[in-house]
Amino acid sequence: xxxxTPKSLATGSLFPFLALLILALCTVAPHGxxxxxxxxxxxxxxxxxxxxxxxxxxxxxxxxxxxxxxxAVVFIKEGxxxxxxxxxxxxxxxxxxxxxxxxxLLGKLYDDPIAEAYRATYTNTMVRDPVRGTxxxxxxxxxxFSVEELVAMQLAYAxxxxxxxxxxxxxxxxxxxxxxxxxxxxxxxxxxxxxxxxRVLSLIxxxxxxxxxxxxxxxxxxxxxxxxxxxxxxxxVAALVKFHNPGTTKHSKTLELEVQAVGYDASLGGHSxxxxxxxxLANEFKTKFGKKLQGDVFADSRAMAKLLKEAGRVKxxxxxxxxxxxxxxxxxxxxxxxxxxxxxxxxxxxxDIARRVTGPVSSILTQANMTLDQLDSLILVGGGARIPFxxxxxxxxxxxxxxxxxVNADEAAVLGAAFRGAGLSTQFRVREIKIKDLNLxxxxxxxxxxxxxxxxxxxxxxxxxxxxxxxxxxxxxxxxTFKRKSDFEFQLAYKPTNDHPPATIIRATITGLEEAIKAKxxxxxxxxxxxxFIELTESGIISVGEATAHFEVEQVDKEAASLKDxxxxxxxxxxxxxxxxxxxxxxxEEVDEDSDKPTAPSAETTTTKNTHKNGKTAKNTTNTTTTxxxxxxxxxxxxxxxxxxxxxxxxxxxxxxxxxLTAKHTLSQLDTADAHRxxxxxxxxxxxxxxxxxxxxxxxxxxxxxxxxxxRTTFKTVFEDVSExxxxxxxxxxxxxxxHKLKALKEVHTPLHFKVREHKMRDAAVEKLRTVTxxxxxxxxxxxxxxxxxxxxxxxxxxxxxxxxxDNKDTTPAATAPRHTASxxxxxxxxxxxxEEWLAAKLEQQSKLVAHAMPxxxxxxxxxxxxxxxxxxxxxxxxxGPPHTKSKxxxxxxxxxxxxxxxxxxxxPSAHSTTRDxxxxxxxxxxxxxxxxxxxxxxxxxxxxxxxxRxxxxxxxPASAEHEEL
Numbered sequence: 001x002x003x004x005t006p007k008s009l010a011t012g013s014l015f016p017f018l019a020l021l022i023l024a025l026c027t028v029a030p031h032g033x034x035x036x037x038x039x040x041x042x043x044x045x046x047x048x049x050x051x052x053x054x055x056x057x058x059x060x061x062x063x064x065x066x067x068x069x070x071x072a073v074v075f076i077k078e079g080x081x082x083x084x085x086x087x088x089x090x091x092x093x094x095x096x097x098x099x100x101x102x103x104x105l106l107g108k109l110y111d112d113p114i115a116e117a118y119r120a121t122y123t124n125t126m127v128r129d130p131v132r133g134t135x136x137x138x139x140x141x142x143x144x145f146s147v148e149e150l151v152a153m154q155l156a157y158a159x160x161x162x163x164x165x166x167x168x169x170x171x172x173x174x175x176x177x178x179x180x181x182x183x184x185x186x187x188x189x190x191x192x193x194x195x196x197x198x199r200v201l202s203l204i205x206x207x208x209x210x211x212x213x214x215x216x217x218x219x220x221x222x223x224x225x226x227x228x229x230x231x232x233x234x235x236x237v238a239a240l241v242k243f244h245n246p247g248t249t250k251h252s253k254t255l256e257l258e259v260q261a262v263g264y265d266a267s268l269g270g271h272s273x274x275x276x277x278x279x280x281l282a283n284e285f286k287t288k289f290g291k292k293l294q295g296d297v298f299a300d301s302r303a304m305a306k307l308l309k310e311a312g313r314v315k316x317x318x319x320x321x322x323x324x325x326x327x328x329x330x331x332x333x334x335x336x337x338x339x340x341x342x343x344x345x346x347x348x349x350x351x352d353i354a355r356r357v358t359g360p361v362s363s364i365l366t367q368a369n370m371t372l373d374q375l376d377s378l379i380l381v382g383g384g385a386r387i388p389f390x391x392x393x394x395x396x397x398x399x400x401x402x403x404x405x406x407v408n409a410d411e412a413a414v415l416g417a418a419f420r421g422a423g424l425s426t427q428f429r430v431r432e433i434k435i436k437d438l439n440l441x442x443x444x445x446x447x448x449x450x451x452x453x454x455x456x457x458x459x460x461x462x463x464x465x466x467x468x469x470x471x472x473x474x475x476x477x478x479x480x481t482f483k484r485k486s487d488f489e490f491q492l493a494y495k496p497t498n499d500h501p502p503a504t505i506i507r508a509t510i511t512g513l514e515e516a517i518k519a520k521x522x523x524x525x526x527x528x529x530x531x532x533f534i535e536l537t538e539s540g541i542i543s544v545g546e547a548t549a550h551f552e553v554e555q556v557d558k559e560a561a562s563l564k565d566x567x568x569x570x571x572x573x574x575x576x577x578x579x580x581x582x583x584x585x586x587x588x589e590e591v592d593e594d595s596d597k598p599t600a601p602s603a604e605t606t607t608t609k610n611t612h613k614n615g616k617t618a619k620n621t622t623n624t625t626t627t628x629x630x631x632x633x634x635x636x637x638x639x640x641x642x643x644x645x646x647x648x649x650x651x652x653x654x655x656x657x658x659x660x661l662t663a664k665h666t667l668s669q670l671d672t673a674d675a676h677r678x679x680x681x682x683x684x685x686x687x688x689x690x691x692x693x694x695x696x697x698x699x700x701x702x703x704x705x706x707x708x709x710x711x712r713t714t715f716k717t718v719f720e721d722v723s724e725x726x727x728x729x730x731x732x733x734x735x736x737x738x739x740h741k742l743k744a745l746k747e748v749h750t751p752l753h754f755k756v757r758e759h760k761m762r763d764a765a766v767e768k769l770r771t772v773t774x775x776x777x778x779x780x781x782x783x784x785x786x787x788x789x790x791x792x793x794x795x796x797x798x799x800x801x802x803x804x805x806x807d808n809k810d811t812t813p814a815a816t817a818p819r820h821t822a823s824x825x826x827x828x829x830x831x832x833x834x835x836e837e838w839l840a841a842k843l844e845q846q847s848k849l850v851a852h853a854m855p856x857x858x859x860x861x862x863x864x865x866x867x868x869x870x871x872x873x874x875x876x877x878x879x880x881g882p883p884h885t886k887s888k889x890x891x892x893x894x895x896x897x898x899x900x901x902x903x904x905x906x907x908x909p910s911a912h913s914t915t916r917d918x919x920x921x922x923x924x925x926x927x928x929x930x931x932x933x934x935x936x937x938x939x940x941x942x943x944x945x946x947x948x949x950r951x952x953x954x955x956x957x958p959a960s961a962e963h964e965e966l
Contacts (some may be wrong), residue, residue, distance in 0.1 A: 008231060010174055010427065011690065013361050026273055026598075030532060035168055035169045035170065035171035035427070035860065036052060036054075036162065036163075036166045036174075037051075037052045037171060037172050037173065037174075037421040037422055037425045037428070038050060038051050038052070038053055038061070038158075038159070038162045038169055038170055038172075038173045038174075038202070038418060038420065038421065039052075039169070039173065039174050039175075039176070039204075039209075039414045039415065039416070039417030039419070039420070039421055040155065040158050040173055040175050040176070040416030040417065040573055041176045041209075041413045041414035041416065041417060042103060042151070042154065042155065042175060042176070042189075042235070043070065043072055043103060043160075043236075044070065044073060044103045044104060044232060044233035044234030044269065044271060044615070045071065045100075045101070045232075045233035045234075045270070045271065045383075046069045046070065046072055046099050046233070046383075046410075047070045047071075047072045047154060047158060047416065048060060048068065048070070048411060048413075048414040049068045049158045049161055049162050049414065049415045049556075050411070050415050050417065050418035050695060051162050051165060051166050052418050052419075052421060052422040052425075052428060053166045053168065054427065054428070056438065058415060058418055058419065058422070060411055060414070061158075061161050061162050061165045061166075062161075062413075062904050063084055063161055064084070064161075065084070066083055067084075067085075067409075067413070069410065070083065070084040070085075070101075070158075070161075071084050071087065071124055072083060072100065072101070072102070072103065072152050072154060073087040073088055073099065073100040074087055074098075074099050074101070074102075074150055074154055075087035075090045075091060075094070075097055075098050076097055076099070076139060077090070077144075078425075078671045079556045079670065079675075080451035080673075080677060081673075081674055082594075083154065083885065084157075085155075088309070089853050091305060091428060092302065093310060094308050095123045095124070095301045095304075095305040095561040096123055096125065096301065096304055096728070097123070097124070097349075098122075098124060098305075099124055099137060099145075099150050099273065100122065100645060101118065101121075101122070101152050101234065101932060102147055102150050102154075103151070104118065104234050105107070105118060105147045106151065106184070106188040106189055106192070107134075107150070107181070107183075107184035107185030107187065107188040107189075107652060108134065108147075108149055108185075108765065109133050109134055109135075109652065110126075110127075110128040110133060110134065110135050111133075114266075114267070115135050115525065116362050117137075121275060121308075123301030123304070123305070124137055124952050125137060125422040127144060128539045129144075129146060131659075132652065132653055132805050133652070134146065134652065135147050136145065137150065138759070142793070143666075144556050146655075146663070147188065147193060148188055148191045148192040148195060148655060148663070149192075149666065149667065149718060151188075151189070151192040152178055152192040152193070152194075152195035152196040152663075152667060153196075153670075154298075155192055155193055155196035155666065156196040156198070156343070156667070156671075159173070159197075159198050169196070171199065171419060171425065171427070172199045172200070172201040172421060172425060173193070173198050173199065173200055173724040174200070174201050174202050174203070174204055174209075174417040174418065174420045174421040174426070175189060175193065175203050175204070175415075175422070175665050176203075176204055176205070176206045176209050176413050176414065176417050177189060177204070177205060177206065177237065177419065177540075178205070178235055178237060178264070178266070179201050179205035179206065179207060179208070179237060179259075179262050179264065179437075179440055180235075180237070180262070180264045180440055180441075180442060180499070181540070182441050182494065182500065182503075182540075183494075183505045183540075183541060183542055183652070184503075184708065185267055186203055186262045186540050186541055186645055186961040187541060187654045188654075189203070190654075191654055191655045191660070191773075192470065194660060195664055195667060196664050196667075200407065200539075201421050201424045201425065202420065202421075202424055202538055202539050203422075203538075203539035203541075203682060204416070205239075205259070205421050205437055205540075206230055206232075206413050207228045207230055207237055207239035207241070207259070207262070207381075208239070208257070208259060208435060208437050209242075209412070209413045209414070209417045209420065210230065210379075210381050210407060210412040210413050210416055210417070211226070211228055211239070211241040211257055211259070211415030211416070212229050212419055212433060212435070213255065213259055213378065213407060213408075213412040213415045213416035213419060214228075214406075214407050214411070214412065214416075214431060216275040216416075216419055216433070217254055217257075218243075219245055220243040220245050220255065221245055222244070223242055223243070223244040223919055224242070224243045224244070224259045224376045224380070224904045225241070225242055225243075225260075225370070225375055225376050226238060226240075226243070226375075226377050226379055226404075227239065227240050227361060227364065227375060227376060227377070227378045227379065227398075228240055228241060228379050228381055229239075229360070229361060229378055229379065229380055229381065229382075229385060229394065230381040230382040230385070230391060231268070231270065231357075231381075231382045231383075231384030231385045231387075232269050232270065232382045232383065232384060233269050233270045233271045233383065233384065234266075234267075234269045234271055235264060235265065235266045235268065235269050236264065236265045236268040236269060236356075236357075236360055236382075236384070237262065237263070237264040237266065237360060238262070238263045238264070238360035238361045238363070238364055239259055239261070239262045239263075240260045240261040240262075240364045240365075240367075240368050240370070241257060241258065241259055241260065242256075242257075242258045242260055242261070242337045242638065243256070243257060244256050244258075253431060253432065253434045254432045254433075254434065255431070256433075256434045256436070257434065257436065258436040259436065259437045259438050260364075260367075260368050260438075261363075261365075261367035261368040261436060261438075262364060262367075262440055263359065263360035263361065263362070263364040264287070264360050264363075264499075265356055265359055265360055265366070265501075267658060268353065268357075268359075268385070268690070269384055270382075270383055270384035272313070272350075272435065273346075273384070273387065274308060274311045274312050274314055274315060274351070275308070275351060276309075276349050276350050277311035277314060277315055277341075277346065277349065278304065278307045278308045278310075278340075279343075279349075279451065280308045280311075280349050281311060281314075281326060281328075281337075281339070282297050282298055282303075282304065282307055283308060284337075285297055285303075285307070285331055285337050288337070289335055290706060291335075291336075291590070292335065292550030293332070295333070297331065297332055300332045301632065302332070303332040305332045306328050307328065307331065308331075310327075310328050311723065314326050314341050314346075315346070317386070317819075318343045318346050318388075318602075318866075319386045319387055319388060321343070321436065322342060322343045322344075323340060323342040323343065324340070324341055325338065325339070325340055325341075326339050326340070326341050327698070329374055329823060330613070338543075338702060343388065345400060346389075346460070347388075347389050348765070350389070354389045354390075354393055357389075357390050357393040357394065358393050358394065358396075358397045359393070361378070361397060361398070362397070370446065370851055372398055372402065373403060373622075377400065377402055377403070377404040377406075378394060378398050378402050378403055378404065379404045379405070379406065379407055379946060380394075380404070380405050380409060381409050381412055381413070382409060382464070383409065383410065383412075385409060386409070388914055389664075391403070398732045399744050405786075411868040412763075417522060422433075428957065435459065435474050436539075438470070438471060438473060438474070438475045438490060439468055439469075439470065439471075439474060439475060439476075439536055439540065440470055440499075441470065441471070441494050441495070441497070441499075441500045442466055442468065442469050442470045442494070442495040442497070443466070443467050443468040443492055443493070443536075443542060444464050444466055444467060444492070444493050444494075444495045445464070445465060445466075445467040445480065445490060445491070445492055445493065445534075446462060446463065446464040446491045446492075446493060447462070447463055447482070447488065447489070447490035447795055448460045448462050448463070448488065448489075448490070449461050449462075450484055450485060450488075455867050466495065467480075467534070467591070468542070469493065472536060473889070474536060474537070474538050474539075474540055474563060475536070475537065475538045476535070476536045476589070477533070477534075477535045477588045477589065477965075478533075478534050478535070478589045478590070478591050479531055479532070479533055479534075479588050479589070479591065480531065480532045480591050480593065480749075481530070481531050481532055481590060482527050482529070482530040482531075482532070482593045483527060483529060483530075484510075484513060484527075484528070484530050485513075485514075485517065485527055485777045486509060486513060486514055487509075487511045487512070487513050487514060488510055488513075488530075488534070489508060489509040489510065490507075490508055490510075491504055491505075491506065491508070492505045492506045492508075492534070492542055492544070492928055493505055493508050501922065503651045503652075504650045504651050505542055505649070505651070506542065506544055506647055506648070507531055507647070507648045507649075507650055508532065508544050508547070508645060508646070508648060508650070509645070509647075510530060510547045510643050510644065510645055511643065511644040511646070512548055512641075512644040513528070513530060513643055514644045516528065516549045516551075516643065516830040516961070519550075519640070519641070520553070520639070523553040523554070523639075523728070524551040524552065524553055524757070525551075525552045525553060525554060525636070526551075526552055528549040528550055528551050529549070529550045529743055530542060530547060530549050530550075530643065531547065531548055531550060532545070532546075532645075533545030533546065533588075535799060539953070541846075542757070544647060545642045545840070546592075546643075546645055547642075547644075547645045548640050548643060549640070549643055550638050550639070550640055551608055551638065551639045551640075551641070552636055552638055553636070553637060553638075553639055554635075554636055554638075555637050557633060564809060573847070580582075580753065596888075626883060642830055647951065649732065657808065669770050670782035676735065677761045678735070679735055680735040680738065682738055683738040683742065684730055684731075684733075684738055686742060687722075687726065687730065687738050687742045687745075688726060688730070690742060690745055690746070690749075691719065691722055691726060691745060694719065694745055694749045695719050695723075697715070697721070697749065697752060697753055697756065698712075698715065698716055700754045700756055701761060702759050703752065703756055705759065705851050705852070706755040706759050706851060706852055707752050707755065707756075707852055710851050711748075711751075711752060713750075713854075714748055715749070715752055717749045718744060718745065718748045719745065719748075719749075722741055722744065722745055725800045726739060726741075734866070740915075751854070752815050754854075755852070755854065755855065757857055757859075758855045758857075758858060759851075761853070761856075761859045762846075762857060762859060762862075763866050764855075764922070765859040765862040765863065765866075766839065766843070766862065768862070768866055768935070769839055769862050769866050769869075770839070770867055772866050772870055773832050773835055773836055773869060773875075776832055776872075776873045777832060779876070779877070780825060780828055780829060780832070783819070783820050783825055783876065784825055786818055786819070786820075787822060787825075790818045818882075819879055819880075820879065822875060825876075827872070827875070828872050828876065829868060829909075831868060832869065834965050835865045835868070835869055838865065839862075839865070842856060842861075842952055843857060843932065845857070852895055868881075935947040939943040957964075
C-alpha cells in the first residue's frame, strides 16, 4: 500500500497528519482469495509437480493421463503443441519436431560440449542464437525457439495442471535445480519461468529438497550425517547433509539442515545408459539386416528415435529381471526387429559408466574429511539408482548396512520443493527448518588499482581475489568498499577449476563519481569511499546492488529532531537513529579492496539494494549517521551520493526486457492457437458422438407413428450427408464448419426425438401424477380427520369447570393440539384440484391431435406438477408437532374438603395424601376451596375418591410440603 504525504505537513498542522497516518496504518488491505503454492522438479526426462493447498495434504499433481509424472518433452508441428505422453508418441514419427532433454541446454552456449552431445543424440534442428550465442531450435524458415521459450512452455503446462487439480490460482513456485548449476543455468531457468508467468519464490538444489523432505517428519536430538545419492537421467549428484535439533529444550522443533559437501558428475545419468543400449540395438539391427538395408540405421533419425525409446524400456525391465526380449516394429524400410538382451550384456556395454558411479561419493568424503564410520546412511534417490550395477558399486564402497531407501526416490525432491514453497509463503504454517546450503563454484572479484594519472591508466595493475568461496553459504551479502577518485569498473567471474571453466558473470561500471567529488569539494574532509552491495541469493544468483559514494563532512550540530520531523521521517520510510543503520547492515559483511580479510561493520551510512531470491532487486535506503566529534558544537557526518551503475554480462547475458516481451507475445499466439485447436477437437468429437447417437432414431419403431413421411425422409437424408462429410472432410474442416454440421443434425433430430420420447413416456407420466394426487388426497383426509377429532376432545374436556366426584378410576387424557392448521390443508387441497383440472384439460386437448402433431401434454410439465404436489405433501408430513411448553404454566387446583364442627386441625404427612374418610368425622358443613398455583414445570395430580368426599390436589412444592386439614 502506498502512502502519500498529506499537505498538512507543509502547513505545520501535525494532528491532521497523525490522524491520516494512523488511519493508513490501520487500514490494511485484506488478503486476496486463497491461492496455492507448487513445487516443480523439472528434470531431463521427467517433470513432476507437487501442490500445497489449504485444507489439502501435500501431494503430487496428476496429469491428464492420471500419471504422477510427465515426460519432459514438447512437440511442435505446424503450430500444434503437444506435451507429455502425446509428445512422446509423436516423437518417434516426427523426431525433428520433438524437443526432449532441454534441461541440459539451459544456460549453455552453442559450442558447449553438452550442446554438441545433444546434437549428436537428437535430430531436431539446433541453431546458434545470433545475439546471445546460445542454443536455439529452428521451427520454420522464419521462426526459431530459444531453449528458455521451450522450457517455458513446459513450465506453463505444469502450472496449468496444478491449477486444474487445485481449482485455484497458483501464487508461487519453488523449482529444483542441480547444485552444480551456476549463474547462467539458474538465470536461464528463471527467465523461462518469467515467460511462463510463473512467480518463482526460490530455486532449491535437488539434494537439499530431498533432504528437506527426509527431515520434515523426523527428529534429530543428536547430529546425524547422511549422503543423498541422486542419479537422474542427465547427471549424478551426492550430497553430505548434517541434521540436528540444536534446541536446549526437550520439545524444541527447530531443525538445522546443513549441506557440508557436494560431489557430482554432470554427464553421468540414466540417459547415458539409454544411449549405450540404443547403440547396441542399432548395431544388432545392422548386423542382422545390413545386407538388406539401403541406408545406415545410425543416419536414420526416425529409426534411432524408435531404438532410443525401446532402450529406455529395456533398461527398466532389466533393473528387475536378468533378461528380456526387445521388439521394435518397422525400424526402417519396413523391417521389424527382435532380439534378446540380458543384464550381463547391459553391464558389459556400460562398464565405463559403472566405473564412474562411486566418484561423487568419494569426492564428498574427501571434502568433509569423513570416514565411513561417521556416516549414518547413504540414501538412494533418482531413477538411475535402481540400476543393479549402480547399487552394487555403492554397496562395495560403503557397505550393505549403509545403503538406505527410506525416501521416495522419484518424488522426494518435488515434495521437498513444495514444502519449501509453503515455508516461504505467508499463507501456510510449516515446521521451522533452517537450511544452510553451499555455493559450489568460487567467484572472484577483479578490479584495477586507482591510476595516478591518465598516462598510467593503461599500465594499472589488476587485482583479483576470491569474493565468494566454494564454502560460502547461499544467502550471503557483502559490501565491497573501493577508494576511488574517478569512474571505474569491476568484474565478478568464476574462478577456473577442474569442474568449471573461467567465465565472467557480471561487469559493473560505476560512473558519476567525478561529478560527485566536484560537488563535495568544498565540504568533504577526504576522498570518498565507494561502496557496492553484492549478494549471493538463496537461489544461487549473484547480483550487484546500487553503488554509492560516501563523503565525510564537518557540520555544525543541530537541535534534536522534533516530533513532527520524527513522524515525517517515519512516514517517508527513513531512519533517524543508529538502530536503523544497524538493522540495515545486519548480516552484511564489509570487504575493503586493500585487504583480503573482511572488516567489521562500518558506522558509515550506506545506500543498499536488497536482492530478491530470484535475482530481482529492491531498494532499501539508509540515511545519514552522525558520529560526534569531541567538540559538542560540531560533528562529522557521512553524506551519501548515489552513483550510476551499469551492468553488462560478457559471457551469457540473460534475456533483455525487449526479448522477454517478444517471447511472451510468441507464446501468447501459440496459446491462442492451442485453445482454437482444442475447441476444434471438442467440436469434432461432439459432432461424431451426436451423429452416432442420433442415427439410432431412424430404427425406432415409434418414429413411424410420430413423424410424417416427409420428416422421416428429411431426417435420413441429412444424417447420410453428414456421415459422408465426417469420414471425408471432418478431419481437416475448420471449427465453423463443424459447428454448422452439428447444428444441421440437431435441427432435424431434436423435434422428432422430442415427439418419440413424449409418445413413449406420456402414459407413465400421467399415471404417476394420478397416483401422487390420489395418495395426497388420502393423507389430506387423514389430517383433516385429526383436526376434527382434536376439536371434539377439546370441547368435551372444557364442558365441566368444577370438580367432578365419581367412583370411576379410568380417566380420559387431555386433548393434543393438531399438527396441521386448516389453512395449510386448504392450500394442499387447492393444489390437488388445480393439478387434476390441468391434467384433465390437457388430456382432452391431446386426444384431439393427430399422432404426428407436436404434443400439448408434455412430460416435463407433468413432472413439474408431480414435484409440486410431492413437495407440499412432504412438507406437511415432516412438519413437527406442537412443542411441549417448558416455560411458566398456570394450573388450577380444585380441592373439596370436609370440615368438622370441632374445627380440629391436622397436618397431612404428604402433599399427595388423601383426606380422611367422611365416616370417621361428624359432618357439619362443606367448604369448597379453589386454589391457583403457578408452577415452572407440570406437576402430577393425585385423585382420591370415596363415598362422601373427592379431593384433587396439584402441588408444585416438594413431597414434604404440609397442608392444613380443617
